Amino acid sequence: MTGSAEKLQHELQAAQRTIAELQAKLENRETGQRLVTLELEENRSALLFMLEDLEAGRKKVEHAHQEWVAALDAVNDPIFLHDQQFRILRCNNAYQQCAGIPFHELIGRPYYEVFPKNHAPLPCCLRAMEKAEEEEEEEEVAVGDAIYRSRTFSIHDEHEVYLYSVHILEDITESKLAETAIQHANRALATLSAVNRSLVRSDSEEELLQSICQAIITQRGYRLAWVGYVQHDESKSIKIMASSGHDEGYLDALQLTWAETERGMGPAGHAVRSGSTQLCQDIASDPLFFPWREAALQRGYASCIVLPLSNGEVFGVLAVYAGEVNAFSPAEIDLLEEMAGDLAFGVRGLHIRRERDLAQDKNRQQLVQLQDSLEDTVRAIATIVEMRDPYTAGHQVRVADLAAALAKQLGLPEEQVHAIHLAGIVHDLGKIQIPAEILSKPGKITDLEFGLIKVHPQAGYDILKGISFPWPIAQMVLQHHERLDGSGYPQGLKDGDILIEARILSVADVVEAISAHRPYRPGLGTEVAMEEITKNRGKFYDPQVVDACVTLFREQGYTFK
Numbered sequence: 001m002t003g004s005a006e007k008l009q010h011e012l013q014a015a016q017r018t019i020a021e022l023q024a025k026l027e028n029r030e031t032g033q034r035l036v037t038l039e040l041e042e043n044r045s046a047l048l049f050m051l052e053d054l055e056a057g058r059k060k061v062e063h064a065h066q067e068w069v070a071a072l073d074a075v076n077d078p079i080f081l082h083d084q085q086f087r088i089l090r091c092n093n094a095y096q097q098c099a100g101i102p103f104h105e106l107i108g109r110p111y112y113e114v115f116p117k118n119h120a121p122l123p124c125c126l127r128a129m130e131k132a133e134e135e136e137e138e139e140e141v142a143v144g145d146a147i148y149r150s151r152t153f154s155i156h157d158e159h160e161v162y163l164y165s166v167h168i169l170e171d172i173t174e175s176k177l178a179e180t181a182i183q184h185a186n187r188a189l190a191t192l193s194a195v196n197r198s199l200v201r202s203d204s205e206e207e208l209l210q211s212i213c214q215a216i217i218t219q220r221g222y223r224l225a226w227v228g229y230v231q232h233d234e235s236k237s238i239k240i241m242a243s244s245g246h247d248e249g250y251l252d253a254l255q256l257t258w259a260e261t262e263r264g265m266g267p268a269g270h271a272v273r274s275g276s277t278q279l280c281q282d283i284a285s286d287p288l289f290f291p292w293r294e295a296a297l298q299r300g301y302a303s304c305i306v307l308p309l310s311n312g313e314v315f316g317v318l319a320v321y322a323g324e325v326n327a328f329s330p331a332e333i334d335l336l337e338e339m340a341g342d343l344a345f346g347v348r349g350l351h352i353r354r355e356r357d358l359a360q361d362k363n364r365q366q367l368v369q370l371q372d373s374l375e376d377t378v379r380a381i382a383t384i385v386e387m388r389d390p391y392t393a394g395h396q397v398r399v400a401d402l403a404a405a406l407a408k409q410l411g412l413p414e415e416q417v418h419a420i421h422l423a424g425i426v427h428d429l430g431k432i433q434i435p436a437e438i439l440s441k442p443g444k445i446t447d448l449e450f451g452l453i454k455v456h457p458q459a460g461y462d463i464l465k466g467i468s469f470p471w472p473i474a475q476m477v478l479q480h481h482e483r484l485d486g487s488g489y490p491q492g493l494k495d496g497d498i499l500i501e502a503r504i505l506s507v508a509d510v511v512e513a514i515s516a517h518r519p520y521r522p523g524l525g526t527e528v529a530m531e532e533i534t535k536n537r538g539k540f541y542d543p544q545v546v547d548a549c550v551t552l553f554r555e556q557g558y559t560f561k
Contacts, residue, residue, distance in 0.1 A: 072090075073092050073094075077168055077169055077171060078091070078092065078097075078098050078169040079091065079094065079095060080111055080167050081165065081167075082110075082164060082165055083164050084129070084164075085110070087108050087109060087110055088110075089164055095169070099115040111167070116143045116150075116169070117143075122141065122167075123139060124139040125137070125165060128153065128154040128165060146171060147172050147176045148169040148170060149172045150168075150169055150170075151167070151168045151169075152165055152166070152167050152168075153165065153166045191216065191220055191335070191339070194218070195339055196342070198212055198215065202350070204350070205347060205351075206242065208346050208347065209227045209241050209242035210244070212318070212339065212343050212346075213225040213227060216336075220320075222322050222323075223246045223299070224244075224250070224301065224319075224320070225244050225245055225319065225320045225321070226240055226242065226243035226319050227240070227243070227316060227317070227318050227343070228240050228268065228317050229316040230258060230315055230316055235257055236257050236264070237255075237256065237257050238257060238317065240254070240256075245321070248299050250295055253295060254292065257269060258272035266288055266289060266292065267280055267288070267289070267304060267306035268317050268319060271308045271317045272317060274308075275310060276308065277305065277308070277336075279333070280305070281325055281327070281328065283301055283304065283325075284302070289304075301323065302322060302323055302325045303324065303326065303327045304320060304322065305328050306318070307319075307320075307336055307340035308340070309343060309344040310344055318336070318343060320336060371470075374469075378422065378426050379425055382426050382429060395428065396425050396426065396427060397425060399424045399427060399505065399508045399509050399512045400420075400424025401421070401424070401560075402512060402549075403420045403421065403504050403508040404417050404418075404421040405558060406545055406548050407420045407421075409548040409552060410544060410545070410548050419472075419501065420505065422473060423473045423477060423480075423505060426460065426477060427505055428456060428460065430456030430457055430459030430461070430477070431459075433455070433456065434452055434453055434456055438452060454490065455490070458490045460474075461477055461478035475502070476499060476501045478502075479491070479493060479498050479499055479502035480505040480506055482498045483539075483540040484498070484538065484539060484541065487540070488540075500542075503541070503542040506542075506545075507533055507546060508549075510529065511526065514529035526553050526559075530549075530550055533550075
């Protein structure tokens with residue numbers, strides 16, 4: 001019994017252990033299931049979170065893509081991307097509109113077959129692809145009437161492997177037109193400036209015509225410019241006066257005329273007859289240009305304009321030839337017409353100047369003749385005076401020569417020197433009123449006789465004052481016996497009241513009178529004369545004139561003729 005009980009006890013204990021183990025395993029399984037369930041819940045939450053992140057990221061990428069596309073489409077300039085085979089990868093609306101075909105037909109096609117169309121990729125595109133670094137390449141591309149600036153960038157990865165290129169086509173048509181307009185305006189101003197300089201500086205008609213033609217070629221870039229003058233000969237020809245540019249013998253064979261003949265029906269003849277501008281925008285198709293067409297086309301002339309030169313009536317024409325058809329725009333025609341007007345004005349001015357110069361030369365010659373006649377008359381009168389006084393014959397001429405030499409020594413103008421010489425010739429003209437016996441009296445004269453002699457300056461003045469000399473000759477004669485201290489005659493003038501010409505005559509008269517023979521005494525010589533004027537320097541005689549006279553005689557060896 002006991003053994004059975006112990007056995008039963010052992011079996012019971014074993015069963016309890018088994019139950020405990022089963023309970024433990026059951027508890028562990030429940031715990032594991034809870035852990036698995038928890039892990040699954042956590043993974044599910046993480047997955048949902050990741051899906052949300054992915055969706056948010058996708059939306060961001062999509063938004064960025066839309067923003068990028070919208071940004072490209074907002075740009076008015078055409079933009080496209082291409083691969084290494086120049087196939088279009090992306091483009092904006094502006095590019096699609098320029099291409100003129102749907103987007104789905106653009107993608108994958110070589111861009112140079114679409115826009116801008118060309119036989120090969122743009123040179124700037126090729127240059128950009130050859131470079132490893134992302135540098136910009138640029139060039140201008142003409143598409144019909146439009147002009148684009150193509151800017152190309154090549155994109156590479158971090159290993160410098162080429163990915164794709166970006167092209168931006170900027171429409172610069174307006175700016176190029178503005179730039180061209182500015183260039184034309186600058187050239188126009190330069191041309192007008194050159195023309196104005198020619199108008200001002202040209203001294204001859206030939207020089208003016210040539211300089212105008214040269215300005216048109218140099219500043220405006222035309223091929224040929226020439227000026228022709230209307231001839232009133234039997235054939236009514238037009239003579240070429242000046243030309244510049246690519247002539248190559250063309251002008252020699254023109255044979256222009258303004259008569260109503262075949263060669264007179266061209267632009268030049270019409271311009272002369274009508275007085276209006278004649279325009280030929282296409283020499284190759286203009287029937288009126290037929291006589292000169294072949295020669296003109298051979299020399300590269302494609303269009304021309306002929307403008308009349310008029311001074312009330314047409315006297316000539318200005319012709320300009322260009323190397324392209326339709327070269328003369330309204331603005332250019334206005335400019336050339338203004339230049340033609342300026343040229344006609346300049347020619348008229350030169351004609352007036354030439355006529356004026358001829359008239360002035362004629363008047364000058366007449367004035368010289370009148371002056372010579374007047375001076376000859378004065379010399380004749382002076383000779384009459386000296387004929388009455390043989391002892392003083394030649395006195396006036398010697399005084400005149402010395403006075404002129406003194407004036408030159410003092411640096412006076414040539415005209416003033418001439419006036420002083422003329423005054424010296426007649427300074428004693430008033431002695432014609434003094435009795436000859438007093439003038440030639442060998443002995444000492446009385447106070448009464450000297451009083452008569454002292455009247456001769458006034459008498460000479462009275463004779464000369466009615467003669468219209470261009471210089472104060474009569475006043476010089478009147479004052480030649482005045483002295484600085486007022487002791488002279490006839491007016492007793494002092495210092496600054498005496499003309500410089502009279503001061504010079506005064507010294508010359510005294511020096512000649514002392515040096516030469518007189519009826520009442522022999523000549524005393526020039527040294528005595530020098531002592532006299534030096535002693536009274538600043539008292540009777542002008543100091544500067546005295547110094548000049550001393551220099552002439554003592555240093556320069558002056559002698560009376």
